[in-house]
Each structure stands twice: as structure tokens, then as C-alpha cells.
Amino acid sequence: AQSVTQLGSHVSVSEGALVLLRCNYSSSVPPYLFWYVQYPNQGLQLLLKYTTGATLVKGINGFEAEFKKSETSFHLTKPSAHMSDAAEYFCAVSDPGNTPLVFGKGTRLSVIA
Amino acid sequence: GAVVSQHPSRVICKSGTSVKIECRSLDFQATTMFWYRQFPKQSLMLMATSNEGSKATYEQGVEKDKFLINHASLTLSTLTVTSAHPEDSSFYICSASQPLDGGEKLFFGSGTQLSVL
Numbered sequence: 133a134q135s136v137t138q139l140g141s142h143v144s145v146s147e148g149a150l151v152l153l154r155c156n157y158s159s160s161v162p163p164y165l166f167w168y169v170q171y172p173n174q175g176l177q178l179l180l181k182y183t184t185g186a187t188l189v190k191g192i193n194g195f196e197a198e199f200k201k202s203e204t205s206f207h208l209t210k211p212s213a214h215m216s217d218a219a220e221y222f223c224a225v226s227d228p229g230n231t232p233l234v235f236g237k238g239t240r241l242s243v244i245a
Numbered sequence: 246g247a248v249v250s251q252h253p254s255r256v257i258c259k260s261g262t263s264v265k266i267e268c269r270s271l272d273f274q275a276t277t278m279f280w281y282r283q284f285p286k287q288s289l290m291l292m293a294t295s296n297e298g299s300k301a302t303y304e305q306g307v308e309k310d311k312f313l314i315n316h317a318s319l320t321l322s323t324l325t326v327t328s329a330h331p332e333d334s335s336f337y338i339c340s341a342s343q344p345l346d347g348g349e350k351l352f353f354g355s356g357t358q359l360s361v362l
């Protein structure tokens with residue numbers, strides 16, 4: 133069974149500081165990995181995903197994540213936080229194929245001016 | 246790009262009434278759709294997997310008689326919350342799976358916020 137662990141339910145950073153949201157997964161097969169963002173009162177929006185190929189994945193809004201198989205991690209980073217980045221972020225994993233996502237519990241990012 | 250339309254985005258109903266939520270894949274055929282429920286400050290919980298033309302597969306602990314799922318066509322799945330109660334108040338999200346060569350692509354609806362008074 134697959135699972136996702138997001139370390140830290142709440143992360144707070146200063147505007148302009150590095151954003152690092154941690155995600156570790158477990159999967160018996162090479163996984164697909166995703167980061168989603170949810171702004172208040174809105175649905176999930178895909179930030180980025182890893183399926184195959186390059187392990188450093190760039191997404192929207194300046195975010196990127198690196199798939200590290202040896203560490204079973206897929207941490208999300210952004211060099212400089214912006215106030216508009218404040219939201220709930222979900223890491224998710226799935227098998228290749230027609231399977232539902234397994235989500236982490238989410239990390240709320242707060243950005244302090 | 247592919248879009249999944251979920252309607253309504255927000256619904257308020259009285260206790261005991263039924264509410265239907267629609268999930269449509271607008272420009273692709275989705276053989277499989279997933280329904281999630283999101284509890285406040287928690288992650289999404291998969292409720293059921295809906296396959297076109299067959300009965301939905303419900304996750305353990307999800308009442309199939311309360312959460313009726315119909316996937317009558319390749320572009321439409323509906324979730325009906327029957328005899329809704331305040332504890333059913335939640336955010337419901339659908340996702341649709343588009344098969345592609347060598348894999349799949351998942352698209353999410355924008356969610357429905359259900360409030361039961």
C-alpha cells in the first residue's frame with residue numbers, strides 16, 4: 133500500500149525566504165508523485181508532478197521538487213516566498229496506471245511580511 | 246487543456262434532503278472518476294471509484310446507500326448525498342482519469358462545498 137507523509141502540518145516563512153515543504157512516500161512500484169495547492173475556498177490545483185525522466189521537476193509559480201528515490205522523498209521548494217503563496221499544499225502519490233491519488237495530510241504555508 | 250467541471254461549487258441544504266453533485270469531463274472521455282471528501286484541515290479521503298457503466302467501488306467505511314454514485318456516461322459522474330445531515334457537511338472533490346499512452350492523466354474538479362443545516 134502506498135502512503136505519503138508530509139512533515140509539518142504548518143510551515144511559516146518570511147516573505148522572500150526559501151520555502152521547503154517536505155514529502156516522503158512509500159510505494160512498492162515506481163511512483164507518480166504530485167504536489168497540489170489549495171487556496172482558501174478553492175479546489176485543488178496541480179503545482180507539479182513527477183512521472184518519469186528528469187528527477188528535478190519545475191512547476192507553476194516558481195515551485196520545483198526533486199524526486200530522490202534513495203530517500204523516498206519529493207520535497208517542494210521555492211527560492212523566494214511571496215505573500216500569494218500562502219495556501220494548503222498536498223503531496224500525493226499514485227501507481228502508474230488508473231489509480232486514485234493517495235494524498236498526504238497537507239501542509240499549510242503561511243508567509244509573513 | 247483537459248478540464249473537469251464540478252457543479253455546484255457550493256450548496257446549502259436542510260437536514261434530511263438529498264443533494265446531487267455532478268462531475269463532468271469537458272473535452273475527454275473519463276473511464277474512471279474518483280470522488281474524494283475533504284474534512285476541515287485534513288487531507289482528501291477517497292470515497293469511491295466510479296467506472297463508466299458499472300457499479301462504483303466504495304472505500305471501507307463509506308456508506309454506499311448514503312452516497313450514491315452514478316457514472317452513466319464517459320463524461321459524467323454524479324454523487325448524490327441522500328438524507329443529508331450536518332455531519333455530511335464537507336468539501337467534496339471529484340477527479341477524472343484520462344488514459345494516455347504509457348500512463349494516465351488525472352484532472353480534478355474544483356470541488357463542492359456542502360453545508361447541511
